Amino acid sequence: MWMGLNMEKHPRKLPSVSLIILAGAIVILVDQGVLMALHVNKWVNVWGLVRTSAIVAFFGFLSRKVYVQAIQRSEQLRITGTLAASIAHEIRNPLTSLRGFIQLNKTDPKAAYTDIMLTEIDRINDIVNELLILAKPQKGEYVIRELRPLLQSVFTLINPQAILHDVHLMDGYPGELESLTIVCVESKLKQVFINVIKNSVEAMSDGGEITITVTADEEWVSIVIADNGPGFPLEQLDRIGQPFNSTKEKGTGLGLMICQTIVEDHGGTIHFQNQPVGGAVVTVKLPIHR
Ligand SMILES: Nc1ncnc2c1ncn2[C@@H]1O[C@H](COP(=O)(O)OP(=O)(O)OP(=O)(O)O)[C@@H](O)[C@H]1O
Ligand SMILES: [Mg+2]
Structure with missing residues (x-):
């Protein structure tokens, strides 16, 4: 039932905006045409207006x-692009050490x-695989997933960017929730956590902890997700x-809006606040699959 409800929120294929507008215009014209034919002098009657408004x-x-889906997709591609830059940088390190060890083995x-x-090879493989999965066009299908590996993938992807800025990710996942499952569109939910953690990294570009x-x-x-950066600007909260x-100079300001839409589509909530000691806190609540 839960899945069915949310599947409806994610129609796989929607027509383009221009097609919708065209269809809307045709329906209104036909509707008004019929109305005119039936009540020649009552073109602007209340019933007609109500129907047209509806x-x-x-x-x-x-x-x-359609518009929200389009910006979600473009945001996903943008994220993949920015992650790719830091990942490429991070992959260079294991590659350099691999080259060194192969050289040593030769002598x-x-x-x-x-x-x-x-x-080192496994690490490169993991990072590249995660990036490919994230960049793959979304099927929009709700599936049952364990939360633990999903968050693990997020760490694998975001860690290169965190390392670049001397930011440490502290993983507080309790052992007893190891097998906890949720119903989600995997890549979309990953996008939520990547967006939020990326914001924290960007807020602490000289180092910090998340x-x-x-x-x-x-x-x-x-x-x-709590960081020890400056926190959300009060006027923004x-x-x-x-x-x-x-x-941000280069920010679109769409990141958290998209997070909110995705989390709500998953039947959850997302809250933003500042800690009294400073730093931003984002709380994502999702229904557990039992
Ligand atoms: N962890 C954080 N600490 C401090 N401020 C934050 C944090 N996360 C978000 N913000 C503030 O919230 C604003 C909106 O964030 P959002 O992710 O929606 O857009 P953005 O990061 O500015 O742009 P984009 O995500 O498109 O690159 C940010 O510009 C920033 O001012
Ligand atoms: Mg952002």
Whole structure:
């Protein structure tokens, strides 16, 4: 039931905005035409107006849905692009050490650097795989997923950018919630956590700490992302989640709005606040799948 409801919120294929507007215009014209034919002198009667308004509202709603989906997709591509830059940078380090060890093995074939080399290769593989999964066009399908590996993938992707800025990710995932599952569109939910953690990294470009704590009750799991940066600007706090609300020179101000839409589509909530000691806290609450 829960899944079904939310699947409806994610129609796989929606027509383009221009098609919707065209369809809307045709429906209104036909509607008014019929009305005119039936009541020649009652062109502007109340019933006609109500119907026209309802049609306009319906097609407006549909266009908005298409628009939101389009910006979600473009935001996802933008994120993948910015992550790719830091990931490329980060991949250079293991590649350099791999090259060094292979060189050493060449001169001393007995030297056993194989384990270190394999670990470095696995790390590169993990990062590249995660990036490819994130960049893949979204199927928009709700699936049952364990939260633990999902967050782990997020760390793998965002860590290169964090390392670049001397930011440490502290993983507070409790062992007893290891097998906790949720129903989600995996790449979209990853996008939420990447957006939020990326904001924290950007707010602490000279270093800091981000703690990710996970707690759960019978029905809900809470993922709390707290940093020790400057916190949300006070004048912004009320407007967080509204589009184009950015204090960054190159920010679009769409990141948190998209997070909010995705979390709500998953039947959850997202809250933004500042800690009394300073630093921003974002709390994502999602329904647990039982
Ligand atoms: N962890 C944080 N610490 C301090 N301020 C933050 C934090 N996260 C978000 N903000 C503030 O909220 C604003 C909106 O964030 P949002 O992610 O929606 O857009 P953005 O980061 O500015 O742009 P984009 O995400 O498109 O690159 C930011 O410009 C910033 O002022
Ligand atoms: Mg952002």
